[in-house]
Amino acid sequence: MYPRRHRAVRTWSTLALLALVAAGAVAAVVVQSAGVAPRALARHIDRHAEGHPALLTNSAGWVARTLTTLDRGDGAPLAIPGIGALPRAMASRQTGREVLLGSATEVRSAIAQALPGDVLTMLPGHYKFSQTLSLAQPGRPDSKITLRARRADTVLIDFATAQGVVVTGPDWRVENLTVRGACTAQPDCQHAFHVVGGAVRFTAVNNTISDFNAHFKINGEQGRFPDDGLIEGNTLTNASVRETAGAVTVIDMVGVNGWTIRRNLISDFVKGGGDRISYGAFAKGGGARNVFEQNVVICESRLRGLAGQRVGLSLGGGGSGKQYCRDSKCITEQDQGVIQSNLVASCSDAGIYLNGAARSQVLHNTLLDTSGIEARFAGSTGDIEGNLVDGQIVQRDGALLRLRENRTTVAAALFVGQHPVRRLFSTDGAAVLAWRGAPPRRTAPTPALPDLCAAARPQLAALGAFEDLARCRHKAAP
Structure with a gap:
C-alpha cells in the first residue's frame, strides 16, 4: 500500500515540477518577446498601485523595489578619469x-565690440551676472572670436538669470570656463548657453558647467539654424535635482545639422517635477548628420535612486511639435545620426533611445545598468552593431534596424538578478572598469572606429566602446 502511495506522490511531484518548469519557460518567452526590463515593470507596478488600499500599495512597492534591485543592483557609481573637462588645462x-578682462563690466563691453579673431581672456576670479550675455558679433570660419580662461579652474562665472549666454553670431569659441547656475529659485536657471539662429560653427571646449535645466540649448529661429557646432571635452552636471516641470536635457538640439558631441562627461540630470523624464543629450526636430561619440554619460552619479526616468543618449528624444521642426513636418526626427563609442551607465531608463531616427548608426557603445537600447516607430532604421549591452535591444512600433554582433542580456536573466555583461568587468576601489579576462571581440574586421579613450583599435575590435579604459587615465595624466 505504502509503496503505491509513494509512487503516486513521486508522480504528482514530477508533474508539478514539470508544470513549474513549463510555466517558467512560458514566462521567460513572454518577458523576452515583450522586451520589458525589470526596472520598467517596477515603474508600471508603482504607478498603477497609487491610490489603492495600503495593503495593495505596500505589496506593490515591495515587488517594485525587488525588481529594481534585481535589475540595477547596488554598485558604486563609476569613476571615469580622462573624459570631460581636464583640470588646469591650458587654453x-x-x-x-x-x-584681458578683469570684471563683469569689462566682459560685457568686450563681447559687444569683439572682432573676428579676437581672444577675450578672462583673468582669474569670480564673475557674477544677473543679466544674459549676448554673443552677437560675427566671427569668421578662419577667425573665430574666443571667450576663454587661459587655464581651466581659474575663472568661475555665476549666472542668476534664465539664460546665461545667448549666442546668435557665427564662429564663437568658449574655452576653459567654469559656469554655474546661481538663481534664487532653482528652476529659473534654464540654459547656460542658448545657441540659436545664425550662430553656426559654435564651439565649446573644456568647460565645466553645472546647475541648469539645459547646459546647451541649440535650435533654429526665424528659419535660420546654428549648424555645424562642436561640444568637446566638457564636464556637464548638476549638484541637485532640477525641481521643474519643464524640460531637463543637458544637451538639447532641435532641428540642427552637423553637430559633433565628443568626449564629454554628462551626469546627474534628474528632473523632480512634471513627468520626471530627462535626457543626457538628444538631437531631434528633423535635423541630420549629428554625431555623439566618445562621451561618458552617467545618468545617476551622485544623485542616485531617485524617482523618474533618465535616458542617456537619443536620436529623436520625445518627439517635436511641427512648428519646431526644420522642415515644419518632422517626417523623421533625425536622419543619418550617429551614436558611437560612448559609455552610458546608471540610467533608470534606456541608455540609447531612437525615436523616428532614420538611417541611424549605433556602433560600439557600452551600456551598463540601463534598460538597454530601444528603437521605436517606423521611421527608425539603420544599424545597431558591435554594442555591449547590459540589457536588451528592443525594436517596437514599426522600428526596423539591422543588428550585427551585439552582446546583450536575455530578459529572463535580468529578472533573476543575473548580469553576464557586467561580469565581463572587474572594478577596483574607485569602480573603474577593467576587463575581468579577454574582452569579447568582433569576428570579422570592421572599418576604423574611434575608441572611447582615443586609442587605436585592432582589426578585430572589442565589442563596446573601448579596448582598455586605463588608456583614458593615461590621456588625463599631465
Whole structure:
C-alpha cells in the first residue's frame, strides 16, 4: 500500500515540477518577446498601485523595489578619469588680438565690440551676472572670436538669470570656463548657453558647467539654424535635482545639422517635477548628420535612486511639435545620426533611445545598468552593431534596424538578478572598469572606429566602446 502511495506522490511531484518548469519557460518567452526590463515593470507596478488600499500599495512597492534591485543592483557609481573637462588645462594657442578682462563690466563691453579673431581672456576670479550675455558679433570660419580662461579652474562665472549666454553670431569659441547656475529659485536657471539662429560653427571646449535645466540649448529661429557646432571635452552636471516641470536635457538640439558631441562627461540630470523624464543629450526636430561619440554619460552619479526616468543618449528624444521642426513636418526626427563609442551607465531608463531616427548608426557603445537600447516607430532604421549591452535591444512600433554582433542580456536573466555583461568587468576601489579576462571581440574586421579613450583599435575590435579604459587615465595624466 505504502509503496503505491509513494509512487503516486513521486508522480504528482514530477508533474508539478514539470508544470513549474513549463510555466517558467512560458514566462521567460513572454518577458523576452515583450522586451520589458525589470526596472520598467517596477515603474508600471508603482504607478498603477497609487491610490489603492495600503495593503495593495505596500505589496506593490515591495515587488517594485525587488525588481529594481534585481535589475540595477547596488554598485558604486563609476569613476571615469580622462573624459570631460581636464583640470588646469591650458587654453589652445590663439593668434588673434588678446583682450584681458578683469570684471563683469569689462566682459560685457568686450563681447559687444569683439572682432573676428579676437581672444577675450578672462583673468582669474569670480564673475557674477544677473543679466544674459549676448554673443552677437560675427566671427569668421578662419577667425573665430574666443571667450576663454587661459587655464581651466581659474575663472568661475555665476549666472542668476534664465539664460546665461545667448549666442546668435557665427564662429564663437568658449574655452576653459567654469559656469554655474546661481538663481534664487532653482528652476529659473534654464540654459547656460542658448545657441540659436545664425550662430553656426559654435564651439565649446573644456568647460565645466553645472546647475541648469539645459547646459546647451541649440535650435533654429526665424528659419535660420546654428549648424555645424562642436561640444568637446566638457564636464556637464548638476549638484541637485532640477525641481521643474519643464524640460531637463543637458544637451538639447532641435532641428540642427552637423553637430559633433565628443568626449564629454554628462551626469546627474534628474528632473523632480512634471513627468520626471530627462535626457543626457538628444538631437531631434528633423535635423541630420549629428554625431555623439566618445562621451561618458552617467545618468545617476551622485544623485542616485531617485524617482523618474533618465535616458542617456537619443536620436529623436520625445518627439517635436511641427512648428519646431526644420522642415515644419518632422517626417523623421533625425536622419543619418550617429551614436558611437560612448559609455552610458546608471540610467533608470534606456541608455540609447531612437525615436523616428532614420538611417541611424549605433556602433560600439557600452551600456551598463540601463534598460538597454530601444528603437521605436517606423521611421527608425539603420544599424545597431558591435554594442555591449547590459540589457536588451528592443525594436517596437514599426522600428526596423539591422543588428550585427551585439552582446546583450536575455530578459529572463535580468529578472533573476543575473548580469553576464557586467561580469565581463572587474572594478577596483574607485569602480573603474577593467576587463575581468579577454574582452569579447568582433569576428570579422570592421572599418576604423574611434575608441572611447582615443586609442587605436585592432582589426578585430572589442565589442563596446573601448579596448582598455586605463588608456583614458593615461590621456588625463599631465
